[in-house]
Amino acid sequence: MLELIKKIDKECGTPFYLVYPERFVNNLQNFRKAFTDIYPNFILSYSFKTNYTSILLQQAKNIDCFAETVSSMEYNLAVQKGFATNRIIFNGPIKNFEDIKKALANKSIVQLDSEYEIEHVLKVHKENPTLELNVGLRINMEVGSGNIALQGGLRQSRFGFTNDMLKRVIPLLKDANVKIISLHGHTSSSDRVVENYRHISKRLMQVRHDFELDSIRYINVGGGFFGAAPEGIDVSQKPKYTDYAKGICETLLADNWFKEHKPYIVIEPGASVVSNVFELVTKIYQHKNIQGQNFVFTDASYFQVRPFLNKMNLPFTEYSEKSEEPEIQADIVGATCMEVDKLAEGVSLRHYTNGDYLLFRAVGAYRQNLSPLFIIPWSPVVEVSSTGCFYISKKRQDATDLLNLLEK
Numbered sequence: 001m002l003e004l005i006k007k008i009d010k011e012c013g014t015p016f017y018l019v020y021p022e023r024f025v026n027n028l029q030n031f032r033k034a035f036t037d038i039y040p041n042f043i044l045s046y047s048f049k050t051n052y053t054s055i056l057l058q059q060a061k062n063i064d065c066f067a068e069t070v071s072s073m074e075y076n077l078a079v080q081k082g083f084a085t086n087r088i089i090f091n092g093p094i095k096n097f098e099d100i101k102k103a104l105a106n107k108s109i110v111q112l113d114s115e116y117e118i119e120h121v122l123k124v125h126k127e128n129p130t131l132e133l134n135v136g137l138r139i140n141m142e143v144g145s146g147n148i149a150l151q152g153g154l155r156q157s158r159f160g161f162t163n164d165m166l167k168r169v170i171p172l173l174k175d176a177n178v179k180i181i182s183l184h185g186h187t188s189s190s191d192r193v194v195e196n197y198r199h200i201s202k203r204l205m206q207v208r209h210d211f212e213l214d215s216i217r218y219i220n221v222g223g224g225f226f227g228a229a230p231e232g233i234d235v236s237q238k239p240k241y242t243d244y245a246k247g248i249c250e251t252l253l254a255d256n257w258f259k260e261h262k263p264y265i266v267i268e269p270g271a272s273v274v275s276n277v278f279e280l281v282t283k284i285y286q287h288k289n290i291q292g293q294n295f296v297f298t299d300a301s302y303f304q305v306r307p308f309l310n311k312m313n314l315p316f317t318e319y320s321e322k323s324e325e326p327e328i329q330a331d332i333v334g335a336t337c338m339e340v341d342k343l344a345e346g347v348s349l350r351h352y353t354n355g356d357y358l359l360f361r362a363v364g365a366y367r368q369n370l371s372p373l374f375i376i377p378w379s380p381v382v383e384v385s386s387t388g389c390f391y392i393s394k395k396r397q398d399a400t401d402l403l404n405l406l407e408k
């Protein structure tokens, strides 16, 4: 690996991402198989926001995934990447009238999240009463009642319609002959356990039943799964794709309406299919000991490794041509001017002199998309095949790229 890193460094410098497209395809195929082995009507929709790397979007399309998008920009990205519009799911809390009108006309699966969107749909109906309108509804999981531990220790989910809201909006949609074809229950939990998905599935079927929604074609449990963990992370106690598939299918198939009508089960995985698809290689520039605290300076930034400053350090490997140094406990720090720029905290290192490399694993989800153009440019992306060949698919951004973004 050191030889490969050195070769790439020579061509494009550090830091750089290594991307393994074959891993992405395997993850998606394995997730799909876990469901279709139990239940055939299944849609795998890749969560665009997790990583926009072009090759990944292309591959998701090639293997018949739907596109899960959460903004007008992402929706247009899916269209431009060639996803058929009836294979685009349009989620997200903020959609303007024009976005909704276009997506409805395109027969995309539009998941409404709030009451203002109902008004937009009714306006589209008023403008064109003969147009058949199909919509989905995101259902609030009412997690405050204690069933799902929300991400970040939050107590209430702000997304989707509560039962009280549903009582107001469903009659309005029915009166305008708008068909409700999808129920959506994405919930970002802190523990990602299978039980959460049993709860989501039950709640969606309860809503289906209570509001007599007989035109439902999609039961969408969202993303938020565990998976695609790299080596170095203990997964022995974590759910597998097959555990989620079993929990969700079993719960849904226990519902008589579901068994009879056989709607599609939809999932929208992001992190669970892309985490292990990217690695980040960064170079060490300096070791400093300041009042007993070791700092190891690298040329990457925490946005690329730990954008939410999570407590847990990502697994990494040291690569060096030199022999080992005495072991130190150190914070690995980044190239920005912020004190909080720490890629990892309190880790032990045996290579920490100028020119050594660190390779961080599991940086595929939410790192590239959340990395700002701040002090250091976006890093190049280098595709690596299973045979070890590499190809620089995205070059490092430079001052000209920055000016183009700022001035156009």
Ligand SMILES: Cc1ncc(COP(=O)(O)O)c(C=O)c1O
Pocket: 047, 050, 068, 091, 092, 186, 188, 222, 223, 224, 225, 268, 269, 270, 271, 272, 365
């Ligand atoms: C609606 C929706 N679907 C899918 C996802 C993907 O979640 P994850 O990356 O945890 O699988 C998200 C993430 O926030 C989301 O908001």
